[in-house]
Amino acid sequence: MGVSLKDIAERAGVSLATVSNVVNGYRPVGERTRQRVQAAIDELGYTPNLSARHLRRGRTGLIALAIPELTNPYFAELAEVAIHEAGRLGYTLVMENTAADHEAESKLLNGSQRHVIDGLILSPVRVGREEVLARAADTPLVLIGEGVHDVPHDHIAIDNVAASRLAIRHLVESGRRRIAFVGAGRGDDRHSAHLRVRGYREALAEAGLAYRAELVAVTARFGRRDGVHAMRQLLALDEPPDAVLGYNDLIAIGALRAAVDAGRGVPEDVAVVGIDDIEEGRFSTPTLTTIAPAKEEIARLAVRRLVARIEGAEVTGPLTVQTPFRLIARESTTGAPGRAGT
């Protein structure tokens, strides 16, 4: 169907191997021949057949980014950078949607797609340390976000405990005393929700504030809807919170909206902080104070690490990389009317 190396070889009057060398630069080719071959390539419009190349090379040029949900803007933003970076390095990124489903994560991990992808970037939610350790596939794996620690794989994440602490400190400094956490996980120690709760507790202790179990709301998932439900219950308490840290921005936005529904002023009656710095929070009413992780850095680093492993490069430095983050104070805690979009 398409134009193949053979066609070019015939046209240019050289051997197959020479054309291949012109295309790949694996072996040097004489200047005159190179030009003749290049001319033939341009004329016939040759593009390499990647299936054949991959078969021969034993690689597919595909890497997968597996995230729990694409409709969470945090992951969409991450994916956008990752796609670009992968392309830059000559790889094609395929998105896998685990939907926070245990089986889906497990399947990806164990490479039911064995021959399809050269490597996997996984944001684990349900899958645990043991499963990662017991992983059968032989392709490189890079973990992003929290969930699994102490495994022999690259791992890019922020320090969730510290991030959470920073958020709480901000609330304490602005005079808040009854601070709630919305979006705690269901029991599993490994999930980042757990780490963020830990940071919350540590920061409360630092500030000399008591930890109250009724102010920590567990949610089934981590969307806006969950934030709304949890916040409604918190606001119905005899002593409702005067501030809330959401597990992520989506939950915080849900909490924000629930507060409005209940007739509470944000931040006068209750301040709200999220984590992720999704664009939505820069335009919400009020705009959302948040902890901003270096998303671009996370995505880029993950892709680069993975590709380096695939290509067998010597990767120096530790397996686990903690990327920076910072607090961005906006209306939902400061009250100072800001300009939207900043």
Place this chain on the structure above:
Amino acid sequence: MGVSLKDIAERAGVSLATVSNVVNGYRPVGERTRQRVQAAIDELGYTPNLSARHLRRGRTGLIALAIPELTNPYFAELAEVAIHEAGRLGYTLVMENTAADHEAESKLLNGSQRHVIDGLILSPVRVGREEVLARAADTPLVLIGEGVHDVPHDHIAIDNVAASRLAIRHLVESGRRRIAFVGAGRGDDRHSAHLRVRGYREALAEAGLAYRAELVAVTARFGRRDGVHAMRQLLALDEPPDAVLGYNDLIAIGALRAAVDAGRGVPEDVAVVGIDDIEEGRFSTPTLTTIAPAKEEIARLAVRRLVARIEGAEVTGPLTVQTPFRLIARESTTGAPGRAGT
């Protein structure tokens, strides 16, 4: 490296071809042999090498979904469905981010990735009818959204003129008289922005309202930020609008926020409507009235059509399919405080 057909063949004591037939069911295989082969497959953990299969079959099993931006929730929601549907049909979906860039769209269209993907779903923004007609690649193409018409390719979209009209009619019925449109395109007739402006004009005419050029705001792009900027200028007019239709929900949300910044009440002073029904609008303050296209249907249909073309199936029915849409009235036009999330 991996386990190949050959290994299975040796283990089961049959020929290569037989194993292939067990795997693919191309030719019938005796029950006893089938079981022996299947046992070997299970024992050794065989998975087909897709590169080889694709080389042989001339297909890659990959289809691409090219959208202008993944961080627009509308497209993220679309992509999520498309990924799932593609997987169901045995294809892997790769996301291409055109960033609304002309060159990127053109490259994809003309298959600089010729051998990589079996088909393309494109949401065209910059590329025009002529370019689609002149397309060099021989792989099937399905267009989604507006932008290009009257081309010999499948095309899935809503009737933008009608959608826009419906939105305006809703505003007129609630007593609005100075209705603005935010997010008109820059001059190119083909973009859906143009069609939505047309629907806007038609509906105004129907209602006996005059069309005023100063109420149609052109924006460079279609994000929240653009909505904010355009709305600021509209509100600075001597006679500011009492209602706004945004090109999409993101623009509408920007407009909403700009109105709040300017101290205007929504919807008392100015009503706001968007198009897309992204989840964000169900939790914003106020919640956003919008035109909801049948996103799932669009994504599913696009993938199915494409796969049908790739597999050479007879596709009946017209090339262009218009999918349904409906108006969802929320606080930003009704004022009636709703419950968030609906």
Place this chain on the structure above:
DNA sequence: GAGCGCCTCTATAACGTTATAGGTGCCCGC
């Protein structure tokens, strides 16, 4: 001026599949 090495280039064998053309053995009908 013969030998050696280098620089180009070629021939060819994989990589793991699938499809085509053929080959068994067995049962059936005559």
Place this chain on the structure above:
DNA sequence: GCGGGCACCTATAACGTTATAGAGGCGCTC
């Protein structure tokens, strides 16, 4: 008991690429 047909299976040639081994020509050294 023998040819024909069928059901099942095998051998093998592609698909387009890359890597390996090696062949030819030319200049350099001694």
